[in-house]
Amino acid sequence: MPSPTTMRALVHAGTPGPDGLRIDEVPRPEPGKDDVLIRVDAAGLNRHELFVIDAHAGDDDKIVGADAVGTITAVGVDAGQDLIGRRVLVNPCLGWPTAEDVPEVPTILGGPVQGTFAEFATVPVDNVHPIPDHLSDAEAAALPLAGLTAYRALVTKGRVMAGDHVVITGATGGAGTLALAMAAALGAETTVVTRHEAKVAPARTLGADHVVIGADDLDEKLHAPADLVLDSVGSDSFPSAVRAVRPGGGIISFGATSGPDIELSLRTLFFRQIRLEGTSMGSAAEFESMLRFAAEHTIKPAVHERRRLDEAPEVFRGMAAGHGVGKTVFLP
Ligand SMILES: NC(=O)c1ccc[n+]([C@@H]2O[C@H](COP(=O)([O-])OP(=O)(O)OC[C@H]3O[C@@H](n4cnc5c(N)ncnc54)[C@H](OP(=O)(O)O)[C@@H]3O)[C@@H](O)[C@H]2O)c1
Incomplete structure (x- = not known):
């Protein structure tokens, strides 16, 4: 029986690159006061994650993953109780409100902060959005960062x-x-x-x-x-x-x-x-414009494969070699 305080996650530690990836049972994150906890249903893979694990050699367990679609299961005290049960997609770029305030380096989920390749992830409430109607879960999970x-x-x-x-x-x-x-x-x-x-x-x-x-x-x-x-x-x-x-x-x-x-x-x-x-990533305002643009023009990401998280080492190696056309989506 799964524990309510732990979760299954794709964790990177030790050896840089895909050899350092493993599936593990880790503590389930708790939302801060302005955060929501999401049960992740689908998470798109970006080359960003490959660069992060290639550069990560520490013993700290890093959870990569920037994109996600899922259901809000808990909220912080200031995030709004009415959000529980909502299905959302995540803007992976944190703390960048408008196009002009360019940050030194954008903060991306799964980079300096724990990411989405897990059963659960916490994100600031301002970073969750309704899923555009024209997209399946896998398509929506492939849209945000790219x-x-x-x-x-x-x-x-x-x-x-x-x-x-x-x-x-x-x-x-x-x-x-x-x-x-x-x-x-x-x-x-x-x-x-x-x-x-x-x-x-x-x-x-x-x-x-x-x-x-x-x-x-x-x-x-x-x-x-x-x-x-x-x-x-x-x-x-x-x-x-x-x-x-x-x-x-x-x-x-x-x-x-x-x-x-x-x-x-x-x-x-x-x-x-x-x-x-x-250019690198984009602001919250541009993310909302992008979602409107995608809905207006029925833009759908090309998803070429849906894979399980325990297949991640092979999938990451395939990405490094340039396999496939479009996006891989993990279904945790
Ligand atoms: N700055 C940002 O905010 C940001 C955001 C998203 C992506 N990016 C960057 O944009 C690039 C693409 O990201 P992505 O997630 O779209 O990656 P991806 O899905 O792996 O696509 C990369 C594509 O580049 C081509 N390619 C050309 N030379 C290559 C090489 N030496 N090795 C592997 N592929 C090569 C491949 O196409 P062919 O096989 O058809 O040649 C491949 O499909 C990455 O460098 C990523 O870091 C930056």
Whole structure:
């Protein structure tokens, strides 16, 4: 019989990377005065979790996981009793109210604070939202982190307009597939970049207008220069992507899957007057705008697999190798 004071969780400790993952029975968290306790029904996987466990070597038990959908089962004294029993999805970015107050580093669930890959998780009451009607539990659990990042990159930072040619690297991943769906909803013409021939057809099925294989010599592969490039691949794509932007166009960087260090001639920026911006996660206000946008345009994350938490080491290794198109969702 399960104990009311413990829970099953995916815990990382000791060895960096997937070898340090194990399923364990750990203390069930209690909500602080402005928090809610959620029984997690589904939790989407992001590369963020892979980076966290690769960098974590301590003996402290770390529970990763940023995304979640579930039911509120307990509340803190100031969180509102009427919330008990509500089904919600979680904004994983903590303590960032509006788009302009950019934090030094966004605080993400499962980064410095315990995350969602467990039977229960506590989150601030301001971070829970109703689940959009058009989404299944698994789809809703795949939306928050990647959807927020893609939305801020395209809308707040990229200011994408209908007819713009938007090029997306890493486009078959979780954030990339959502960026593709959102760019198409904004009326953009889309070109996506993948390393694999086998991912060309799935990318077209997800709505890509054009697909390019390999991020090298992008300027020669595109049918037209980009108005905007969204780059999350980093060292393998960024220098080539800058050359693929039209004079006066922009490039938005939100990740470095292949590595963070590049060599770039500043002449490629200033002569052609390229706008270069970074972005990471997004504010609470942008999260609410993203949910409205997703509902209005029936944006659905592409969920390619639903897995159990005890399969996590294999799933994390698959992500590191770049398997799949779209998102993995854990059903604890
Ligand atoms: N700053 C933020 O707030 C934020 C938020 C979300 C994501 N990110 C970053 O954005 C990136 C994508 O995140 P994600 O969760 O969408 O990851 P993901 O699902 O693993 O997708 C990454 C995609 O990048 C492509 N890729 C290119 N080079 C790769 C390489 N060397 N190794 C593995 N994949 C490679 C793969 O597509 P192909 O196989 O088709 O080439 C893969 O599908 C990560 O770097 C992540 O940290 C940042």
